[in-house]
Amino acid sequence: MTNDKIIQVKDLKKYYKKGVIKALDGVSVDINRGDVMVVIGPSGSGKSTLLRSLNLLEEPTAGSIIFEGVDITNKKIDINKHRQKMGMVFQHFNLFPHKTILENMILAPVEVKKIPAEQAKAKAMQLLERVGLADRADAYPIQLSGGQKQRIAIVRALCMEPDVMLFDEPTSALDPEMVGEVLDVMKELANEGMTMVVVTHEMGFAREVGNRVLFMADGKLVEEGTPEDIFENPQSERLQDFLSKVL
Amino acid sequence: MFFTQEGFALTWDYRQLFIDGLVCTVSLSALTVIFGFILALVLAVMRLSNWHPFSFLALDKNGHLREEGFLAALGRFNPVSFIASIYVELFRATPMLVQLFIIYYVVFADIDIPSFKLFGTIRFERFVPGVVALSLNSAAYLSEIIRSGIQSIDGGQTEAARSLGLTQTQNMRFIILPQAIKNILPAIANEFVTIIKESSICYTIGVGEIMYAVASIKGATFRIAEPLVVATAVYFCLTFPTSKIIEHFERKMSVGDKR
Ligand SMILES: Nc1ncnc2c1ncn2[C@@H]1O[C@H](COP(=O)(O)OP(=O)(O)OP(=O)(O)O)[C@@H](O)[C@H]1O
Ligand SMILES: [Mg+2]
Numbered sequence: 306m307t308n309d310k311i312i313q314v315k316d317l318k319k320y321y322k323k324g325v326i327k328a329l330d331g332v333s334v335d336i337n338r339g340d341v342m343v344v345i346g347p348s349g350s351g352k353s354t355l356l357r358s359l360n361l362l363e364e365p366t367a368g369s370i371i372f373e374g375v376d377i378t379n380k381k382i383d384i385n386k387h388r389q390k391m392g393m394v395f396q397h398f399n400l401f402p403h404k405t406i407l408e409n410m411i412l413a414p415v416e417v418k419k420i421p422a423e424q425a426k427a428k429a430m431q432l433l434e435r436v437g438l439a440d441r442a443d444a445y446p447i448q449l450s451g452g453q454k455q456r457i458a459i460v461r462a463l464c465m466e467p468d469v470m471l472f473d474e475p476t477s478a479l480d481p482e483m484v485g486e487v488l489d490v491m492k493e494l495a496n497e498g499m500t501m502v503v504v505t506h507e508m509g510f511a512r513e514v515g516n517r518v519l520f521m522a523d524g525k526l527v528e529e530g531t532p533e534d535i536f537e538n539p540q541s542e543r544l545q546d547f548l549s550k551v552l
Numbered sequence: 553m554f555f556t557q558e559g560f561a562l563t564w565d566y567r568q569l570f571i572d573g574l575v576c577t578v579s580l581s582a583l584t585v586i587f588g589f590i591l592a593l594v595l596a597v598m599r600l601s602n603w604h605p606f607s608f609l610a611l612d613k614n615g616h617l618r619e620e621g622f623l624a625a626l627g628r629f630n631p632v633s634f635i636a637s638i639y640v641e642l643f644r645a646t647p648m649l650v651q652l653f654i655i656y657y658v659v660f661a662d663i664d665i666p667s668f669k670l671f672g673t674i675r676f677e678r679f680v681p682g683v684v685a686l687s688l689n690s691a692a693y694l695s696e697i698i699r700s701g702i703q704s705i706d707g708g709q710t711e712a713a714r715s716l717g718l719t720q721t722q723n724m725r726f727i728i729l730p731q732a733i734k735n736i737l738p739a740i741a742n743e744f745v746t747i748i749k750e751s752s753i754c755y756t757i758g759v760g761e762i763m764y765a766v767a768s769i770k771g772a773t774f775r776i777a778e779p780l781v782v783a784t785a786v787y788f789c790l791t792f793p794t795s796k797i798i799e800h801f802e803r804k805m806s807v808g809d810k811r
Binding site: 323360362380385386388389391392393395397399400401402403412413416417418458461462465471 | 607608611620706708709712713714715716717718722727730731734
């Protein structure tokens with residue numbers, strides 16, 4: 306695995322209400338190409354805010370994010386160009402309900418990347434095949450189960466051929482029996498070498514698939530390490546306390 | 553007796569006036585709907601736009617936005633949205649009749665419109681100010697409907713679209729508007745019906761629509777009750793099918809909502 310840095314987060318701060326709420330309070334972290342970085346922490350610790358800042362869905366109050374060598378917090382750059390290369394998967398799927406599965410998938414490749422529709426369709430069908438949903442290509446999102454929706458959301462993002470995939474609690478809104486099918490897709494993606502940043506409460510996934518784990522609390526990065534470091538040998542009291550509650 | 557057989561018979565003699573009036577009302581409403589809707593769409597997008605032309609003034613040397621101070625406030629100022637808000641508030645807060653008179657007597661006072669008869673009966677130089685006034689007015693109301701429709705779409709839709717690299721404009725066009733318009737169709741239908749009814753106000757500037765026919769028949773026959781009954785019936789026959797037709801489209805568009 307090469308160690309080139311795909312994303313560098315530098316002293317990132319996100320304040321709400323003029324600094325009364327510090328969702329992020331100075332977070333710095335480097336993400337290497339091929340990393341599967343899992344972010345854990347108690348509710349309200351700033352995990353989502355960090356993840357959403359990475360593609361600037363959340364505009365940071367201070368600090369910078371260097372993505373593939375470009376400071377994307379700089380207002381003068383065209384953020385759309387960089388966002389294309391970062392896939393994002395949300396807790397609530399956010400599929401487009403008025404479009405079929407196939408239309409959901411080819412919209413961005415066709416409109417943003419200007420790929421011919423036929424080519425985009427072929428690519429989409431290939432991805433659908435891989436997640437076992439090719440027969441649902443013409444269905445509407447409402448006709449799918451939660452697990453199916455989330456698998457579609459993942460392949461929809463993959464259609465843009467991103468360099469990194471961001472996941473914000475991708476299994477939290479799912480019925481327990483559907484969690485596995487989504488995690489399997491993510492696992493496969495990780496095995497193919499995709500760079501991933503995953504906010505999750507699935508500690509099993511963090512251990513098994515992650516190569517780095519970040520523990521956040523109160524908007525700060527409290528502890529960082531390999532899954533073994535974090536789960537077998539937690540240093541800080543906050544982390545020990547957190548693990549005792551979730552494990 | 554308000555109504556007499558003789559009165560209806562007299563009204564019937566002047567039926568051509570109602571037919572002309574009907575043609576005029578329909579043209580007036582149809583054009584108002586088209587222009588009003590286009591303008592409303594522009595206004596709604598303006599109000600929700602994210603254009604901050606002075607934001608460069610609020611950038612610090614690292615290219616980050618300043619948080620506080622006069623420059624920061626200036627940086628957040630969106631003139632496009634501001635203008636649209638003023639427009640909407642102004643048109644919703646003043647009487648339609650005042651707007652119509654201002655358009656007809658003031659704005660169009662020095663504008664030369666060729667005076668000919670559209671479809672052989674509609675006086676073009678009065679019809680145009682009527683369309684303009686109605687369109688400007690209904691655009692204000694329609695834009696508020698559209699804006700609320702846009703804002704009712706879950707924020708996750710925009711987030712998903714933007715995270716895929718769609719621009720704000722593409723997001724509007726492909727994701728938000730198709731869903732918003734479907735949601736607000738009943739309210740829009742309502743506004744279209746309102747436009748048909750409100751178009752009767754153009755009678756005051758001498759546009760030959762349905763109420764103008766009523767007034768003409770009254771002048772000629774000294775009957776008022778019977779022409780009004782006919783006018784009521786004609787208006788109803790216009791508005792009722794309109795709402796039914798839109799309801800039909802609403803059902804057709806709700807594909808994707810059901811399993
Ligand atoms: N738009 C907002 N306005 C005000 N405060 C906000 C806003 N968004 C987030 N916050 C606050 O920022 C903090 C961090 O929120 P964030 O969503 O990042 O937490 P999280 O770690 O993802 O929590 P969870 O596990 O519940 O998803 C919380 O205290 C939250 O209340
Ligand atoms: Mg969260």
